[in-house]
Amino acid sequence: MDTATHMLRTGRQGPLFEVQMALRDLRASGERIDLAWSLAWHDVVSRYRGSILGPLWITLSMGLMILGIGVLWGELFRVPVQTFIPFVAVGIVFFGTVTTTINEGCETFVGAAGMLSQTALPMLTFVWRTVMRNLIYLAHHLVIVLGVLVYFGYWQSANYPIALLGLFFLVANIAWISLLVGIISARFRDIPQIVQSITQAAAIMTPVFWLPDRIPERYHLILDLNPFYHLLEAVRAPLLGKGVAPHTYLFLAGMAVVGWGLTFSLFSNTRRRIVHYL
Numbered sequence: 001m002d003t004a005t006h007m008l009r010t011g012r013q014g015p016l017f018e019v020q021m022a023l024r025d026l027r028a029s030g031e032r033i034d035l036a037w038s039l040a041w042h043d044v045v046s047r048y049r050g051s052i053l054g055p056l057w058i059t060l061s062m063g064l065m066i067l068g069i070g071v072l073w074g075e076l077f078r079v080p081v082q083t084f085i086p087f088v089a090v091g092i093v094f095f096g097t098v099t100t101t102i103n104e105g106c107e108t109f110v111g112a113a114g115m116l117s118q119t120a121l122p123m124l125t126f127v128w129r130t131v132m133r134n135l136i137y138l139a140h141h142l143v144i145v146l147g148v149l150v151y152f153g154y155w156q157s158a159n160y161p162i163a164l165l166g167l168f169f170l171v172a173n174i175a176w177i178s179l180l181v182g183i184i185s186a187r188f189r190d191i192p193q194i195v196q197s198i199t200q201a202a203a204i205m206t207p208v209f210w211l212p213d214r215i216p217e218r219y220h221l222i223l224d225l226n227p228f229y230h231l232l233e234a235v236r237a238p239l240l241g242k243g244v245a246p247h248t249y250l251f252l253a254g255m256a257v258v259g260w261g262l263t264f265s266l267f268s269n270t271r272r273r274i275v276h277y278l
Helices: 003-010 015-031 033-047 056-076 081-105 113-118 125-151 160-187 191-205 227-239 246-277
Strands: none
Touching: 015 033, 015 125, 015 246, 033 125, 056 081, 056 125, 081 125, 081 160, 081 191, 081 227, 113 246, 125 160, 160 191, 160 227, 160 246, 227 246
């Protein structure tokens, strides 16, 4: 009999027991990762049922927005189109993945209230569901990125393995953020509006539509302390044939370790109460 089972039978449920049960949930969700994928795929299919192009409608509208911003803002900022459009295209696609995943993370447990109250599925399955759903959308939007890279010639200088490393850090971090906002949103229902306001502000403070080298040196803290910038830069820079600063990887690695540690601790303490919050 393992320690967790013994504690459960004897009724002694302390912090160690809660951590062990949370680890069980994590392991069980990993073993049922196919279920998370099926739920994510079902979300995408259900959302666009009856549509001719499905999620490609979003890709098409995003492509038109990138073209408009790239041409107009490039002219306003006096940046060549062949430089600005690829910069904006990669920025919008990956920044959109980050913010959308975080915003939808607020509904991770609230939206699954029915399943959580009627089944014994691992709770983290619904976190992976949110992340995978947005990775499916990202796969559609990569059509824009690849098209832009090929058209403007960046595909030859792009460092794809390093970009995949950046994508790994991006997914590792948005996953714990989704879990965090999902837990808090289950308890406090006004959190999604606050989170959405933060991501909207981040779109202005992060170099998605403006070049980071255009701001004065005294304002570089906007970049150095901006997690959204590091998440974006780790993927965008290698795709545009540029190097990634070492401190960006250190920032993202530290963010992932600390974030997962604190969030998993919170999940351990609140796991049994989340269903009651709903």
